[in-house]
Amino acid sequence: MAERYDHAAIDAKWQSRWEKDRAAFVDTGQPGDKLYMLNMFPYPSGSRLHVGHGRNYILGDALYRFERMKGRRVLNPMGWDAFGLPAENAAIASGTPPREYTLGNIARMKEQLRSLGLLYDWSKELASCDPEYYRWNQWLFLRMWERGLAYRRQAPVNWCPGCKTVLANEQVVDGRCERSGDPVELRDLTQWFLRITDYADRLLAGLDELPHWSERVKTMQRNWIGRSRGAEIEFDVDGFDRVTVFTTRPDTLFGATFLALAPEHPVAQAIARRAGPDSEAARFVERVRRASRLERESETAEKEGLDTGVRAVHPGTGERLPVWLANFVLPEYGTGAIMGVPAHDERDFEFARKYRLPVRPVYRSAEGDVDPETMTAPTPHGGVLVRSGDWDGTPEGEPAIARAIAWVEDKGVGRGKVGYRLRDWLISRQRYWGTPIPAIHCEKDGVVPVPDRDLPVLLPQDVAFRGAEGNPLAQSESFVNVECPVCGGPARRETDTMDTFVDSSWYYLRFLAPHDDREMVDSPRARAWMPVDQYIGGIEHAILHLLYARFICRVLKDMGLVALEEPFERLFNQGMITRLNPSTGKIEKMSKSRGNTVSPDELIAKFGADTVRVYTLFIGPPEKESEWSEEGVLGASRFLNRVHELASRVADRPTGSVPSGREPSDLDRRTHRTIRRVTEDAERFHFHTAVAALMEFQRAIGEALDAGQESPESVREAVATLVKLLHPVAPHLTEEWWERLGGKTSLLEASWPVYEPSLATSPRVTLVVQVNGRVRGRLDLERGAEEAEAVALARADEKIRPWVEGKQIARAVYVPDRLLNLVVQ
RNA sequence: GCCGGAGUGGCGAAAUUUUGGUAGACGCACGGGACUUAAAAUCCCGAGGGCCGAAGGGCCCGUGCCGGUUCGAGUCCGGCCUCCGGCACCA
Numbered sequence: 021m022a023e024r025y026d027h028a029a030i031d032a033k034w035q036s037r038w039e040k041d042r043a044a045f046v047d048t049g050q051p052g053d054k055l056y057m058l059n060m061f062p063y064p065s066g067s068r069l070h071v072g073h074g075r076n077y078i079l080g081d082a083l084y085r086f087e088r089m090k091g092r093r094v095l096n097p098m099g100w101d102a103f104g105l106p107a108e109n110a111a112i113a114s115g116t117p118p119r120e121y122t123l124g125n126i127a128r129m130k131e132q133l134r135s136l137g138l139l140y141d142w143s144k145e146l147a148s149c150d151p152e153y154y155r156w157n158q159w160l161f162l163r164m165w166e167r168g169l170a171y172r173r174q175a176p177v178n179w180c181p182g183c184k185t186v187l188a189n190e191q192v193v194d195g196r197c198e199r200s201g202d203p204v205e206l207r208d209l210t211q212w213f214l215r216i217t218d219y220a221d222r223l224l225a226g227l228d229e230l231p232h233w234s235e236r237v238k239t240m241q242r243n244w245i246g247r248s249r250g251a252e253i254e255f256d257v258d259g260f261d262r263v264t265v266f267t268t269r270p271d272t273l274f275g276a277t278f279l280a281l282a283p284e285h286p287v288a289q290a291i292a293r294r295a296g297p298d299s300e301a302a303r304f305v306e307r308v309r310r311a312s313r314l315e316r317e318s319e320t321a322e323k324e325g326l327d328t329g330v331r332a333v334h335p336g337t338g339e340r341l342p343v344w345l346a347n348f349v350l351p352e353y354g355t356g357a358i359m360g361v362p363a364h365d366e367r368d369f370e371f372a373r374k375y376r377l378p379v380r381p382v383y384r385s386a387e388g389d390v391d392p393e394t395m396t397a398p399t400p401h402g403g404v405l406v407r408s409g410d411w412d413g414t415p416e417g418e419p420a421i422a423r424a425i426a427w428v429e430d431k432g433v434g435r436g437k438v439g440y441r442l443r444d445w446l447i448s449r450q451r452y453w454g455t456p457i458p459a460i461h462c463e464k465d466g467v468v469p470v471p472d473r474d475l476p477v478l479l480p481q482d483v484a485f486r487g488a489e490g491n492p493l494a495q496s497e498s499f500v501n502v503e504c505p506v507c508g509g510p511a512r513r514e515t516d517t518m519d520t521f522v523d524s525s526w527y528y529l530r531f532l533a534p535h536d537d538r539e540m541v542d543s544p545r546a547r548a549w550m551p552v553d554q555y556i557g558g559i560e561h562a563i564l565h566l567l568y569a570r571f572i573c574r575v576l577k578d579m580g581l582v583a584l585e586e587p588f589e590r591l592f593n594q595g596m597i598t599r600l601n602p603s604t605g606k607i608e609k610m611s612k613s614r615g616n617t618v619s620p621d622e623l624i625a626k627f628g629a630d631t632v633r634v635y636t637l638f639i640g641p642p643e644k645e646s647e648w649s650e651e652g653v654l655g656a657s658r659f660l661n662r663v664h665e666l667a668s669r670v671a672d673r674p675t676g677s678v679p680s681g682r683e684p685s686d687l688d689r690r691t692h693r694t695i696r697r698v699t700e701d702a703e704r705f706h707f708h709t710a711v712a713a714l715m716e717f718q719r720a721i722g723e724a725l726d727a728g729q730e731s732p733e734s735v736r737e738a739v740a741t742l743v744k745l746l747h748p749v750a751p752h753l754t755e756e757w758w759e760r761l762g763g764k765t766s767l768l769e770a771s772w773p774v775y776e777p778s779l780a781t782s783p784r785v786t787l788v789v790q791v792n793g794r795v796r797g798r799l800d801l802e803r804g805a806e807e808a809e810a811v812a813l814a815r816a817d818e819k820i821r822p823w824v825e826g827k828q829i830a831r832a833v834y835v836p837d838r839l840l841n842l843v844v845q
Numbered sequence: 846g847c848c849g850g851a852g853u854g855g856c857g858a859a860a861u862u863u864u865g866g867u868a869g870a871c872g873c874a875c876g877g878g879a880c881u882u883a884a885a886a887u888c889c890c891g892a893g894g895g896c897c898g899a900a901g902g903g904c905c906c907g908u909g910c911c912g913g914u915u916c917g918a919g920u921c922c923g924g925c926c927u928c929c930g931g932c933a934c935c936a
Binding site: 234235236237238239240241242243244246248250265266267268269280316317321323346347348349350352353354357358359360361365366367368370371439440441559562563638639640641644645646647649651652654655656658659661704708709711712713714715716786788790792793794795798830831832833835838839841842843 | 846847850856859871932933936
């Protein structure tokens with residue numbers, strides 16, 4: 021009578037044993053063969069983990085255990101991305117201070133991770149809200165300030181009215197705050213920025229050095245950085261400063277019929293000022309600037325402009341061009357000013373038609389000239405330059421652009437220039453629960469850095485959370501009132517805190533020595549352990565976190581703290597888990613707000629941690645989105661019960677090792693074919709097919725056992741192999757049976773089974789026989805048989821004979837051990 | 846519009862890399878059976894579509910569409926279609 025699979029007892033036993041033995045501990049001070057694995061550290065939010073979150077941790081743990089068994093020295097740490105707005109919002113709602121709220125969540129999440137049997141080196145645990153951690157954010161900020169990489173300036177910035185703080189450009193999605201969904205407003209504020217644009221080229225070039233990142237993520241980053249080659253061209257303006265425009269098509273310079281300025285452009289401002297506060301120009305500037313990003317950048321937005329009456333001088337013709345203000349010119353891209361070439365640009369054409377501005381084509385195609393009066397769209401590409409002075413006759417494309425750049429440079433009216441879509445990283449946040457920016461405002465000395473000896477600048481405790489606009493930090497007298505470190509006079513502390521993406525941009529380095537109070541990064545350890553060999557996390561961080569981390573890693577390299585530019589060698593983005601939402605009837609991403617989550621806690625209680633793990637990995641290819649199904653969980657549970665039963669049947673049989681030199685039996689061959697399949701699948705994260713192979717293997721062992729043909733040694737060996745191969749997926753059950761089958765150490769210390777080709781192959785093989793490319797039968801014959809023999813056997817085979825009888829074999833294609841294709845007339 | 850990815854049973858999918866070589870492994874759902882007083886649980890069997898045969902069995906079609914290369918194409922090449930993701934008034 022087989023015993024019941026008591027998953028609760030087995031789970032508890034092994035979880036506490038791993039913990040007691042510190043099974044995942046690694047001394048990062050010891051050199052040697054290393055593998056650094058990392059899951060993106062979680063944000064400890066109030067809602068408990070659901071099975072959708074679990075996917076990336078379970079995948080990471082399976083890989084971790086697989087690599088351990090292969091004998092690698094693997095670092096697999098875990099920490100907490102603990103600063104952020106939800107903790108502060110909870111404080112406003114419930115009165116619980118953010119720190120208390122966050123620490124409570126961390127404790128609960130840690131217990132959940134443990135209950136899934138996930139192994140981390142908890143001796144490396146860190147939390148970004150800990151002064152021990154965030155003091156180094158401040159230290160890094162000061163170093164970047166010294167290097168001109170951190171700076172403060174007034175600029176139109178994204179303001180989220182819901183979160184009551186400014187946002188980085190990366191946090192604005194379709195004109196809305198990525199967190200709260202509120203439409204973002206543009207406000208002119210003085211804020212702190214990090215100069216990521218200085219690194220645009222290096223960040224772009226580095227993507228080519230990342231063969232183990234998906235094209236998808238690299239494309240997203242390339243699009244975000246948005247490099248475009250072109251030129252800056254200067255136009256003298258009557259009565260005002262010279263205006264520099266950026267264009268990717270300097271070759272169309274002679275087609276320019278107007279200039280257009282963003283309302284934020286200094287010359288636009290100057291024109292409005294001179295025209296007076298009630299002037300049309302001033303009102304236009306005011307109106308456009310008040311519009312939200314959503315309104316201003318929406319596709320349907322009507323192009324609006326105003327002729328200022330001011331005239332600019334065309335550098336090629338001397339012609340006077342009207343200077344317009346236009347809502348479609350973006351203040352932050354290029355120079356905030358453009359030359360309007362209606363004949364060859366969609367937007368300029370639309371604008372010119374609306375305001376009846378001249379259209380002047382400067383390219384003539386093979387079909388001849390176009391009539392600017394009747395054309396309804398910008399001319400298509402192709403053709404040669406016309407009406408462009410010396411440039412006439414140059415074919416469109418690189419030669420024309422190169423010629424134009426050479427010309428403007430020669431004339432001293434412009435230069436070749438590369439433009440980027442990427443903007444500097446706005447890191448100021450008007451919120452409490454983040455790293456205080458270490459700066460002090462003194463009336464006399466201006467904005468001065470906090471001296472290193474005064475770090476960390478601690479978050480004050482005497483703060484009330486009311487949800488009013490303005491940073492709660494500003495209310496703390498003890499925090500705000502300080503001495504100026506330069507003159508000793510009274511001064512005010514900076515109350516902005518840092519974007520939490522600063523925290524996550526270097527935490528992977530801190531895990532190597534999380535409690536080091538002398539240095540931000542232990543450089544020798546970083547040299548030994550970096551890069552992170554395998555990074556696992558959600559696709560939602562394809563731009564934000566991964567771009568910032570790549571940026572900061574380069575800054576640290578330039579500071580000499582690390583030796584590499586790319587922190588993450590291999591990146592894996594797991595797909596989301598979706599589930600039918602009963603209220604909408606749609607299959608949606610699993611999330612608490614949608615109300616379609618499944619809690620792992622109940623499933624673990626009912627089926628055990630291993631069932632949740634097996635199902636989560638079996639659900640589909642891990643990089644793809646997969647739909648959760650309640651019935652699917654039952655399938656995983658059935659499988660583990662069968663494994664348990666099989667192991668029970670074998671455990672009380674007599675022991676014995678596999679005698680060497682024995683002829684491999686069918687089961688032995690099966691065992692080794694399974695080793696190969698599972699190993700190859702695990703290497704590419706395809707645990708869903710590895711589990712499928714193990715399901716087949718379990719069944720095969722059971723059948724062999726029933727048939728009674730196999731030796732007890734073969735059966736025992738097969739079961740022991742099954743247990744080993746299944747360990748990364750179902751660690752608790754397999755540890756239990758490994759021990760009962762006589763294993764002396766944890767399976768983590770046991771070696772991964774080695775595939776022996778000689779044990780996997782049989783002396784006879786099945787040859788597929790095709791006639792004219794169609795499968796007509798199969799032949800069982802000796803491995804490595806000659807072609808002539810195979811053809812003779814095929815001719816004699818009763819199934820194949822009718823297809824070849826009385827026919828000439830024009831050709832035989834023979835792939836030994838696999839296939840014979842006979843081509844007949 | 847530009848860039849990237851993907852299209853295979855009722856469903857999730859496998860085979861796609863090494864090397865073009867039996868399409869649909871494994872699982873879910875479904876149908877049938879065994880066990881049971883019964884149910885649940887468990888186990889066994891069946892199954893891409895069509896056609897022929899009493900049956901054993903056999904034939905044809907089939908991997909988004911059209912074409913190509915090849916003895917042989919889900920896989921390679923050319924051209925499309927559709928869906929998903931990113932960027933997009935970025936000059």
